Amino acid sequence: MPELPEVETTRRGLAPHVVGQTIDRLLVRDARLRWPVEPALPRQLKNRVVQALERRAKYLLFRFEHGTVISHLGMSGSWRVITDAANSEQDYRTHDHLALLLGSGDELRYHDPRRFGCFLFTKTPDQHPLITELGPEPLGDQFDGEYLFAISRGRKAPIKSFLMDNHNVVGVGNIYAQEALFRAGIHPLRQAGRVSRERYLVLAGVVKEILAYAIERGGTTLRDFLNSDGEPGYFAQELTVYGRAGQQCHACGAVIREVRLSNRTTGYCPQCQT
DNA sequence: AGTTTAACCTGGGTGC
């Protein structure tokens, strides 16, 4: 369910419960995630203390003294904190694949119907291929319009694909890519190399705005997203083009259109976006 | 090397 704001919201929700806690036990109820959970993992984590919970792109990083767990929510993953775990041990739901039993008595449960998520341990996270290939964080200083302009020269891929490519910038998923391009007035099919410096300055700005705003709101956007307290995010009334094909553009009244781009639905306003 | 496509999964919605 997550785009970057939802992952960050998850991190902030989990951190107070897990940082500084000992892993009494890792319970693997179903190891068949994107990559199978290693059979050795429970004993690798047993009695280890979570030093920090960080985020890089859409990965959650559980930091231990001896290594890092790299975890992704995929399309449908979520974490839930159980504070009275002793009384609810039988209460595992379908697709609750992992449980972290903590020294505090709390329990963190990973739920993921589609099993596109992952939970991997590595001693050298800085050299892990999932991490080393990643572009800059969209909310960091490295990411701005000049940067986008510079790396896009000569690139023929559609701007939307370019923006969603983790090599260029991380954390911009299908919903926010559409919304950002609408706000920047850029047609999603325009070649990345044919977007001007001026428009990249606008685009980088709106990407930062939208993501920061969504984080502030506790991970808006997602229909069925529950934060780690089990509370829903706000499903944004603010969405302009995502899921609005056939409806009128809020800005100009034109009918929102839809195209298929690398197998993903892409809404845009044919009048506002060029 | 850049770009596109298929694949990994389950569940919910729609139309017959």
Added chain:
DNA sequence: TGCACCCAGGTTAAAC
């Protein structure tokens, strides 16, 4: 009710 089909917030690996 049932069934076939399409769609979904992500990312990788393989194919052009």
